[in-house]
Amino acid sequence: MDPLDIVMHGDRIEPHFQAIFSADSHEILGYEVLGKLQDRGQLVSLGSFFHDLSVPDDFKIEIDLQIQRLAIDYYLEQQMDQHLFLNVGANYFAADTDDRLLNQLLEYQEKGLDLSKIVIEIMGHEASNNTDSLSHTLKYLQTFGVKVVIDELGTGISNVEEIMLLEPDILKVDLEALQSESTSTNFNGMIHYLSMLAHKLGAELLFNGITSNYQFHYAWRHNGRYYQGDLLSEVSPVFLEKGMLKDRFRHDIQQFIEIERNKVQAKFKLTHRLNEQVSDNWKEIKKNKPLDEQIDSLAKTMGDIFFRMYVTDEDGFQQTVNVVHEKTDWSWDTSAKGKNWSWRPYFIENVIRMKQEQIGILSDLYNDIDTGERIRTFSYPLDEHYYLFMDISPMYLDANEDLLW
Numbered sequence: 001m002d003p004l005d006i007v008m009h010g011d012r013i014e015p016h017f018q019a020i021f022s023a024d025s026h027e028i029l030g031y032e033v034l035g036k037l038q039d040r041g042q043l044v045s046l047g048s049f050f051h052d053l054s055v056p057d058d059f060k061i062e063i064d065l066q067i068q069r070l071a072i073d074y075y076l077e078q079q080m081d082q083h084l085f086l087n088v089g090a091n092y093f094a095a096d097t098d099d100r101l102l103n104q105l106l107e108y109q110e111k112g113l114d115l116s117k118i119v120i121e122i123m124g125h126e127a128s129n130n131t132d133s134l135s136h137t138l139k140y141l142q143t144f145g146v147k148v149v150i151d152e153l154g155t156g157i158s159n160v161e162e163i164m165l166l167e168p169d170i171l172k173v174d175l176e177a178l179q180s181e182s183t184s185t186n187f188n189g190m191i192h193y194l195s196m197l198a199h200k201l202g203a204e205l206l207f208n209g210i211t212s213n214y215q216f217h218y219a220w221r222h223n224g225r226y227y228q229g230d231l232l233s234e235v236s237p238v239f240l241e242k243g244m245l246k247d248r249f250r251h252d253i254q255q256f257i258e259i260e261r262n263k264v265q266a267k268f269k270l271t272h273r274l275n276e277q278v279s280d281n282w283k284e285i286k287k288n289k290p291l292d293e294q295i296d297s298l299a300k301t302m303g304d305i306f307f308r309m310y311v312t313d314e315d316g317f318q319q320t321v322n323v324v325h326e327k328t329d330w331s332w333d334t335s336a337k338g339k340n341w342s343w344r345p346y347f348i349e350n351v352i353r354m355k356q357e358q359i360g361i362l363s364d365l366y367n368d369i370d371t372g373e374r375i376r377t378f379s380y381p382l383d384e385h386y387y388l389f390m391d392i393s394p395m396y397l398d399a400n401e402d403l404l405w
């Protein structure tokens with residue numbers, strides 16, 4: 001539809017709502033407000049109008065003000081106490097020189113609207129050219145209890161500094177691009193990073209675009225507190241019963257818990273087995289030869305589990321060559337000997353743990369710097385000076401699916 005047509009026919013706009021569910025109560029926490037237009041007996045979504053960069057912000061603000069009025073009127077009329085998520089373009093406040101958006105909300109507050117139930121979803125923050133004034137307005141709104149969401153994360157490049165400046169309460173991540181387990185490790189990496197960022201900011205994660213069980217499970221596994229998508233509830237012209245999915249949430253999350261538990265148990269089992277194996281085999285190795293040779297002998301007792309093995313001291317200085325296992329070949333790579341690995345994530349912490357508890361540690365999955373493949377590392381305290389590091393081969397992980405979790 002022509003943008004001008006839409007602006008001309010503001011009277012044909014209807015507010016619609018998509019429920020957002022909460023992981024802790026299993027109930028509807030609130031609704032995102034979405035605009036639709038009656039056009040020759042058909043309801044047309046206004047999504048493309050709002051995402052069209054050639055449409056002036058003034059047009060969009062006009063339409064959004066209208067959608068917000070209709071939605072809030074209906075919200076008040078229904079005496080709702082859940083949250084209402086309103087979409088606001090990142091450039092709106094700068095373009096809205098008369099502060100119409102702000103004033104409209106304040107007028108509704110006088111009519112009895114509890115502003116702490118209003119959540120502002122900031123769209124297109126990456127295209128915003130006025131982050132300072134945006135952040136200023138949002139902070140003002142936050143003093144009334146209004147919450148702030150950064151919308152549309154996961155679809156493009158986001159500027160961390162900008163996100164931090166806006167001090168959001170919620171990060172909203174789109175899972176539409178996530179179709180199956182084969183989705184690139186880049187996507188997983190980005191979600192992992194957004195999850196850490198949320199944690200640092202003290203913000204919650206809202207996952208949107210949930211259309212499959214796989215995405216629902218993924219959202220739960222990645223610490224999503226709030227969920228939205230057609231799988232759970234489609235866009236609707238009316239508000240729904242708050243507890244409509246309680247049974248489903250209970251059932252599905254119970255399954256997620258079972259799966260998680262099995263995977264974590266498999267990890268514990270492997271850690272335990274590796275501890276025993278390494279400890280038993282290490283005892284058998286004669287210590288009257290150079291450390292390189294001792295490690296070489298140990299490596300050969302470990303079969304196909306590892307592709308790289310070496311020893312460091314507690315400061316992270318590598319004391320041996322890398323013993324490398326490729327197919328049926330064992331070889332020594334001397335280039336890493338003497339290098340320092342103390343800068344690696346968790347290195348110091350893990351060494352202290354090994355020293356204290358006298359037990360080996362299995363790392364989380366990560367991407368190997370050299371091969372780019374997903375691996376895990378098992379580390380083990382050989383004695384009070386030497387720590388063994390063994391990179392588990394991707395083939396072994398593939399054969400033990402639980403470990404690829």
Ligand code: CA
Pocket residue numbers: 032087121123151
């Ligand atoms: Ca939105």
